[in-house]
Amino acid sequence: MQTLKIIKIGGNIIDEPTVLNAFLKDFAALEGPKILVHGGGKLASKMAERLEVPVKLHNGRRITDAETLEIITMVYAGKINKTIIAQLQANQCNAIGLTGSDGNAIISEKRAVNQIDFGFVGDVKAVNTDSLDILIDNNITPVFCAITHDESGQLLNTNADTIASELAIAFAKNFRTELYYCFEKNGVLRDVSDNDSVIET
Numbered sequence: 001m002q003t004l005k006i007i008k009i010g011g012n013i014i015d016e017p018t019v020l021n022a023f024l025k026d027f028a029a030l031e032g033p034k035i036l037v038h039g040g041g042k043l044a045s046k047m048a049e050r051l052e053v054p055v056k057l058h059n060g061r062r063i064t065d066a067e068t069l070e071i072i073t074m075v076y077a078g079k080i081n082k083t084i085i086a087q088l089q090a091n092q093c094n095a096i097g098l099t100g101s102d103g104n105a106i107i108s109e110k111r112a113v114n115q116i117d118f119g120f121v122g123d124v125k126a127v128n129t130d131s132l133d134i135l136i137d138n139n140i141t142p143v144f145c146a147i148t149h150d151e152s153g154q155l156l157n158t159n160a161d162t163i164a165s166e167l168a169i170a171f172a173k174n175f176r177t178e179l180y181y182c183f184e185k186n187g188v189l190r191d192v193s194d195n196d197s198v199i200e201t
Contacts, residue, residue, distance in 0.1 A: 003032055004171050004178070005035070005177075006178070009038050011042055012184045014040070014043070021087060028088055035167055036088075036143045040072060040076045044062075047071050047075050062157065063116075065119045076099075088141065099155070100144070100147060100156075100158065105144075106167075107148065107150065108148040108149065122150065123162075124158060144167070146160040164179060186198050
């Protein structure tokens with residue numbers, strides 16, 4: 001069975017152009033099928049500040065009202081995603097930038113209100129591997145930003161870590177999937193304040 005690598009990057013890579021360039025060079029050099037998932041870094045918050053739209057967070061998670069959704073769609077699916085795609089092409093990695101709505105790839109449902117209303121935030125319901133298999137079979141690397149849809153015309157801000165995980169689970173029927181999270185900690189921690197409390201498996 002072929003191995004599919006799914007790699008998620010966050011703000012610590014996206015926000016530093018030299019780090020991002022170095023990562024994308026390494027990613028492009030990986031052999032075999034692969035998928036890249038990225039978050040939004042600080043750029044969405046900076047854009048919101050420029051447009052005088054308040055940034056609202058709850059326990060580190062973005063509350064996404066209609067104005068914020070417009071901003072993150074422009075930043076995640078536009079500026080960040082297309083910059084990554086252009087750099088991958090420069091490194092001879094044929095890639096295509098996607099949201100979950102493209103090819104009906106990732107379907108979510110709006111998060112139910114439970115104590116707090118997160119607004120237009122989605123929880124992944126299904127991954128359509130059929131449309132993505134066509135890309136992978138033709139050596140085109142999908143690059144997902146953190147936007148999905150609900151099949152009723154509504155885009156939803158969706159956690160990129162979750163998207164990467166759901167992609168790995170969905171593709172496990174056809175591939176041996178390997179899931180990588182690139183971030184500034186030593187690994188998944190038992191205690192977030194103790195960098196040595198890594199959960200090995």
